[in-house]
Amino acid sequence: MTCQEALRLLYEVINKEASQIDAKKVKEHLHNCRDCMQRYEFEAMFQAFVTEKGNSPCKTEQLKNRILSKINDHETKPLGFFTRYKKYLFLAAGALVVFIALALTISQLYQHNSFVYPFEKSHLDNFATAIPSDNIENLTAVKNYLSSHVQIELRENIVGFKLQNAGFDEILGKKYAHLYFVKDNSHISIFVGNPSDTYLPGFSKISLPDKEIFEHVCAQCRIIYWKHNNAIIIGVTEDKNLEMASMIPLL
Amino acid sequence: MENRNSGNDKKKEKFEAEALVHLDSLYRTALRMTRNEGEAEDLVQETLLKAYRFWDKFEEGSNCRAWLFKIMTNIFINNYRAKSRMPQVIDLEDVDDDFLFGQLSALGPSDNPEQHFFAKVFDDDVKKAVEELPEDFRMVVVLSFLEGFSYQEIAEIAGLQIGTVKSRLHRGRKLLQKALWDYAVKNGFIKEAAR
Numbered sequence: 334m335t336c337q338e339a340l341r342l343l344y345e346v347i348n349k350e351a352s353q354i355d356a357k358k359v360k361e362h363l364h365n366c367r368d369c370m371q372r373y374e375f376e377a378m379f380q381a382f383v384t385e386k387g388n389s390p391c392k393t394e395q396l397k398n399r400i401l402s403k404i405n406d407h408e409t410k411p412l413g414f415f416t417r418y419k420k421y422l423f424l425a426a427g428a429l430v431v432f433i434a435l436a437l438t439i440s441q442l443y444q445h446n447s448f449v450y451p452f453e454k455s456h457l458d459n460f461a462t463a464i465p466s467d468n469i470e471n472l473t474a475v476k477n478y479l480s481s482h483v484q485i486e487l488r489e490n491i492v493g494f495k496l497q498n499a500g501f502d503e504i505l506g507k508k509y510a511h512l513y514f515v516k517d518n519s520h521i522s523i524f525v526g527n528p529s530d531t532y533l534p535g536f537s538k539i540s541l542p543d544k545e546i547f548e549h550v551c552a553q554c555r556i557i558y559w560k561h562n563n564a565i566i567i568g569v570t571e572d573k574n575l576e577m578a579s580m581i582p583l584l
Numbered sequence: 585m586e587n588r589n590s591g592n593d594k595k596k597e598k599f600e601a602e603a604l605v606h607l608d609s610l611y612r613t614a615l616r617m618t619r620n621e622g623e624a625e626d627l628v629q630e631t632l633l634k635a636y637r638f639w640d641k642f643e644e645g646s647n648c649r650a651w652l653f654k655i656m657t658n659i660f661i662n663n664y665r666a667k668s669r670m671p672q673v674i675d676l677e678d679v680d681d682d683f684l685f686g687q688l689s690a691l692g693p694s695d696n697p698e699q700h701f702f703a704k705v706f707d708d709d710v711k712k713a714v715e716e717l718p719e720d721f722r723m724v725v726v727l728s729f730l731e732g733f734s735y736q737e738i739a740e741i742a743g744l745q746i747g748t749v750k751s752r753l754h755r756g757r758k759l760l761q762k763a764l765w766d767y768a769v770k771n772g773f774i775k776e777a778a779r
């Protein structure tokens with residue numbers, strides 16, 4: 334083993350992450366090479382030093398009590414309320430179910446089928462044909478576009494969602510970067526484009542502490558969009574139960 | 585009524601014994617990530633309350649600490665990270681892998697500069713240097729250096745590929761060494777040698 338190879342594996346050996354074979358080879362090298370041994374000893378010392386200095390004890394007694402009392406609140410209050418008003422709650426829930434069913438039927442009559450957003454369609458088409466992205470040139474082009482357009486760093490894993498495909502789509506004659514994320518049975522398409530090119534009527538506004546997001550539920554999908562720097566970011570998913578928050582940490 | 589209460593008591597006992605024991609380590613990490621005591625407390629509280637709500641989803645026998653850190657990391661990424669994230673451009677081209685070792689070795693063998701350096705740098709300097717790392721690097725550095733998670737565990741906690749964990753750790757370590765060296769020089773513990 335050369336010095337270069339030994340040094341490359343140095344931290345994996347220190348962190349006990351190297352395979353047994355690698356660790357053995359590195360250690361053999363260290364015993365025969367004074368320079369590498371000195372470096373190894375120093376880096377191991379640095380590791381221990383940061384671990385020790387960064388981990389001084391902290392006072393968490395108050396926080397613990399606060400959390401425990403919140404847990405107690407959580408358990409006692411809803412229970413008391415629930416047992417006292419059980420009957421009415423069931424009645425109210427029943428009425429709510431009927432109301433929602435009616436509302437859904439009516440809204441379907443009026444809203445769905447009338448217009449399928451091209452973003453929705455593109456997402457669903459892509460869903461049917463999605464293949465793992467191994468086109469690095471394409472990925473680089475998308476990354477460049479994102480960093481110049483919205484100043485975001487494309488991450489290949491977002492709260493468990495994995496980037497499966499990235500490319501460009503033309504929607505109503507305009508160019509959008511299309512990122513396709515997958516997790517278990519959920520799929521998310523993220524489109525990034527120019528706000529001035531994008532016309533999205535019929536959305537309702539949701540204000541989050543640091544962002545304004547617009548949402549629309551269509552026939553098969555839920556679409557949200559928000560603006561960031563010079564771009565519009567559009568998220569599309571067919572999983573209507575997906576937590577909104579999990580779709581936005583792209584930024 | 586009584587049955588339900590005793591069931592809850594059992595759940596609470598188990599939660600205290602298996603999850604709440606990690607409070608210190610969660611808080612420490614939250615503090616390094618948010619750099620603010622109030623936010624760190626809120627983040628830890630949110631994490632543990634969420635864990636309690638989903639306690640029946642936690643698989644007994646699996647790694648509770650890693651599970652809690654995963655919940656916390658998700659909440660942090662979604663709600664706490666710097667509001668307007670600019671691209672993190674870090675120029676490390678001119679920092680060698682053996683930067684700190686090289687600087688200290690250049691000071692000469694006689695006065696044992698490594699020992700001197702490690703003895704002089706304070707806890708607070710290390711914490712500050714960690715807190716000043718760019719967020720992506722800070723996360724893996726904290727999880728590895730301070731919390732001792734394995735590369736694989738970090739990959740799962742932070743939702744990263746294992747290769748990304750390794751490269752961020754590598755760069756984070758370089759940045760940390762550079763920052764600590766700068767502190768030592770600035771505070772006069774060490775006189776910079778011409779290299």
Ligand SMILES: [Zn+2]
Pocket residue numbers: 335336337339362366367368369370
């Ligand atoms: Zn060597």
